[in-house]
Amino acid sequence: MRNLITDVAGLKVGHADDAVLGSGSTVIIFDEPTIASVDLRGGGPGTRETELLAAETTVEQVDAITLSGGSAFGLDAASGAQAWLREQGRGFAIGPARVPIVPGAIVFDLLAGGNKDWGRFSPYRELGYRAASAASDTFALGSAGAGMGATVVNLKGGVGSASATTDEGHTVGALVIVNAVGSVTIGDGPYFWAAPFERDNEFGGRGWPKQFTPDDLVIRTKGGAPRQATTIALVATDAVLTSAQANRLAVMAQTGCARAIYPVHTPLDGDVVFAAATGRKPLADPLMSLTTLGALAANVLARAIARGVYEAKALPFDNALPSWRDTFERGKFA
Structure with a gap:
């Protein structure tokens, strides 16, 4: 186990980013067409082809999912x-034609620093191609790809990932881009809201603080530039699921955002959680097994969110937010 979403058999992850641009894209490539669904909770989403993920639609399987920076421009990823998938001969077959099915979501990072004066066309289509071609079992966390x-609100965000296994032997993993309007740490200290779910440090x-104060519960948001927000994620499992079951997995996994981010699902966030099932292992029970899987997916997503901030590095731009490690391992809270 790598403690990454790629512990789930049947998928790979690739990043592409540009330090001068200060942005990037992340692509999840499925080895085979895969059942997927989505749950949207934020008030300001940016998405592509999420409607086709409804259980009643014709195309039930996807070839890839993209998570990208760049706001609406990033949908080009x-x-x-x-x-890239078309070059591999992948896609939904309609006679001799093949159409790769690639839903996606974006975060707003246009004001986080970097040169966004890219001319007529944005760079995100090329970033998406590069990320797809780089997909593998291992990938960077923190300030990479779409992160x-x-x-x-107070720290550098980034890419996080984590995984776990149920007692029945199903693996569930999460990949998340943490760009929330709120905070993943408690008050002004180093403690993560997701601390109770942490594994192996x-x-x-650090766990939780010894006690909570009223100041710890003050709502902190990106008040000066509130639209610099959104957390987008994919939870995946090797279980055999229907489209409806995958949707329930996404719904339950959203609880992980609430465990790790305060506040969450605001009018200023576009929070989106995709769910995918690569279909390697049947569920023993369609209700209780799915309940366990969804509960674990929420835990895993909470852990991934904290890891995304913990592993991030500050960008070398004026007024860039500090990283967690700069602040709490090497700074005044060390």
Whole structure:
């Protein structure tokens, strides 16, 4: 187990980013067409082809999912991934034609620093292509791919991932881009809201503070630039699920966002959680097994969110937010 979403058999992850741009894209490539669904909770989403993920639609399986920076411009990353998949002969067959199915979502990182003066066309289609072509079992966390320009209210955000296994032997993993309007840490201290779910000191092992104060519960948001927000994620499992079951998995996994981010699902966030099932192992029971799987997916997503901030590095731009490690391992809270 790598403690990454790629512990789930049947998928790979690739990043592409540009330090000058201060942004990037992340692509999840499925080895085979895969059942997927989505749950949307934020008030300001940016998505592509999420409607086709409804259980009643004709195309039930996807070839890839893109998560990207760049706000609405970043939706072009899906076109780049689609181009790479087409070169591999992948896609939904309609007679001799094949159309790769690539839903996606974006975060707003346009004001986090970097040169966004890219001319007529944005760079995200090329970033999506590069990310797809780089997909593998291992990938960077923190300030990479779509997490390059991500932030939370007081710290650098980024890419996080985690995984776990149920007692029945199903693996569930999460990949998240943490760019929330709120905070993943408690008050002004180093403690993560997701601390009770941490495994093996994966985000510092600090636990919770000895006591909570009223100041810890003050709502902190990106008040000066509130639209620099959104957390987008994919939870995946090797279980055999229907489209409806995958949707329930996404709904339950959203609880992980609430465990790790305060506040969450605001009018200023575009929070989106995709769910995918690569179909390697049947469920023993369609109700209780799915309940366990969804509960674990929420835990895993909470852990991934904390890891995304813990592993991030500050960008070298004026007024860039500090990283967690700069602040709490090497700074005044060390």
